[in-house]
Amino acid sequence: MKRKSLTVIVAAALSATVALGGCARASQDSSSSGGPGEITMWTHSAGNPGELAVYKRIIADFNASQHQYKIVQQNFPQGSYNDAITAAAAAHKLPCLLDMDGPVMPNWAWAGYLQPLGLPDSLINSLLPTTVGRYKNTVYSAGYWDAALSIFARKSVLDKNNIRIPTVDKPWTLDEFTAAVTTLKANGYPTPLDLGAADTGEWWSYAYSPMLQSAGGDLINRGTMKSADGALNGPGAVTFFTWFQQAFKNKWVDNAGPVGNQRFIDNKVALSYTGVWNAKDALAAVGSDLLVLPPVDFGKGPKIGGGSWQWGISAGCRNADGARAYLKFSFQDSYLTAFADSQVVIPSTASAAAASKYFSDNGALHQFAVLSQKFALARPATPGYPVISSTFEKAAKDIMNGAAVKSTLDTAVQAIDTDITSQNGYGF
Amino acid sequence: MAVRDPGERLLRRRRRVWSYLVLVGLAVFFLFPLVFMFVSSLKPDGQILSDLGGWRAFLPLGDISLRNYAGVFDRVPVGRFLLNSVIVTVAIVGAGLVVNSMAGFAISRLRWTGRGVVLSVVIATLIVPFETIAVPMVYWVSQLPTLVLQHGQIEYDFGWLDSYQVQIVPFIANGFSVFLFSQYFSTIPTAIDEAARIDGAGWFTIYRRIVVPLSGPAFATVAILTFLPAWNQYLWPSMVVQDESLRPVMVGMQYFFQDNTAWGEVMAYTSMITLPVLVVFLGCQRAFVSSVAASGVKG
CATH class of the missing domain: 3.40.190.10 (Periplasmic binding protein-like II)
Known part of the structure; x- marks a missing residue:
């Protein structure tokens, strides 16, 4: 009886090995993006319903606006977000799109996690300087808002x-x-x-x-x-x-x-x-x-x-054009204003601030926009x-x-x- | 039967009253954090902070409601997280009992070359903190093969990230559990094995029919000592689980720590996730106390 059991176990193991060798590999893609055109995006916003609602709206609008790319969002709690990024980088499983706290960006760029952002100059120039992440004169990240x-x-x-x-x-x-x-x-x-x-x-x-x-x-x-x-x-x-x-x-x-x-x-x-x-x-x-x-x-x-959370594109992203298309789409004033009013943060463009309930010229918190423009200084851009x-x-x-x-x-x-x-x- | 004099009886009664008073005092002292947690879960954030300085912190006074519990459900998929933690914990504890007890049995009962070295290596693994090997482990698990069902066909891929098995398998084999089982099994007389061998029993039969039934306290101790860290896992799932639908409860704690902390919701959430642990502890209280006493192990 004992020998029979052993034989059955060995046979099962051999069958599994043969099956494994014979069956096809599910995916040859080592990036974290799934199907063709699928772009994975990580945020630190889990547990923040207001922020997530705006992301959901942007993603739905972007996915509906074209059929080449599909954004798939995964949310992490802020406290464990950097651990997740470090682990994913070690495993070469970073997503295409990831957000990061502004001052950390040079370290991630230096470590090879990020590629240059590649958004149009006209867009970058329209943003508050402290919402643009530069490392060695190259833009690696940009944010929808700043804090003050x-x-x-x-x-x-x-x-x-x-x-x-x-x-x-x-x-x-x-x-x-x-x-x-x-x-x-x-x-x-x-x-x-x-x-x-x-x-x-x-x-x-x-x-x-x-x-x-x-x-x-x-x-x-x-x-x-x-x-x-x-x-x-x-x-x-x-x-x-x-x-x-x-x-x-x-x-x-x-x-x-x-x-x-x-x-x-x-x-x-x-x-x-x-x-x-x-x-x-x-x-x-x-x-x-x-x-x-x-x-x-x-x-x-x-x-x-100055310098709050910003968006970047991972170095290994295979759909970098799609990621850029999404980011460009997402920097519309209506979305920046929505973030500003739901999170009470300063929008990164003057036109979005003008439309904001809190930060327009007559808004109750306009003073913060003034402080940000006049006095904000980014932390040193060094790894x-x-x-x-x-x-x-x-x-x-x-x-x-x-x-x-x-x-x-x-x-x-x-x-x-x-x-x-x-x-x-x-x-x- | 000796008749006790009334003075001695009174003295004994006084002693008992005093010992009960001390025990009640200790019980209240140890219950304070739990009472604070539950009471605070019913208060708004501002009131929790303003009540901190006095006894009101432990009393359900002021603006009392279940709003924080509703807020928890808005912020965190708490049911899903609880289910995930139950799946992971039950699997780790269940599989751990089998694997580690078998390893302990092999080390303590079977005679084979190098078992002393193996036991030393197993014990040596206890010295290495998990945090120091977490990142290399992430790399390893991301390279492990896995079978996936895709388009109605079984295919293979590499990488265990984002799965239940990555939260379970690395924690099944446990050096401390193996050591504890091996120590406990070595207290069972080997004459029983010899008698069973003469009756034709194999090693697995001896393990299953003789050693396991005689080792209840060791199994209870290992089950409890494995349950708590498995339920409280935070760092590992933070690193290897990206899909929200696979996250366990402890990672959910971080959902409440934004720019401002929602303390009321934190307390409501911790009340909810502590409940299963309390139920398990209260249900197994007798087994826990007797197993700790029998195996001489402190948690």
């Missing part, structure tokens, strides 16, 4: 405390800002300012490196992209981080949660440094008393971070950015917790430069 940071405040609170309301043309100086938080702390706000320091990850570079740049420092020497020495540990950087440390020490600001804008809505903080994505809720809670203030001038003019960003976060957190400013920055510079050297300058 500002300082939220209540007009009534500033008036009551005799604090000047800053404007785009005359923003707060560092002295004025320091005086404002000191006054507010003395008049009923134990912690007057929420900088969002409870958040982690990319937020730290996105939110605080513009302050560093406003003080005359930077994450790296942008002229060469080969060293952070003098930029991240120079006099401007020391000035900014000394203030940053003092702000926590004097309890003008803390790193208590929650992340978001709830403490401003509850009037537990008077000033909140946060993004356009929180403006709709703040407007609903505070109404016409809400002020969207420009960022503080730390000495070299106000700055805010070393992921290391720069995580190193910056660590240094800033150490300084927040009381570490010596200059030596902490020197250590950060050393870490960044060592990474750049180990990668042979990342091609610069």
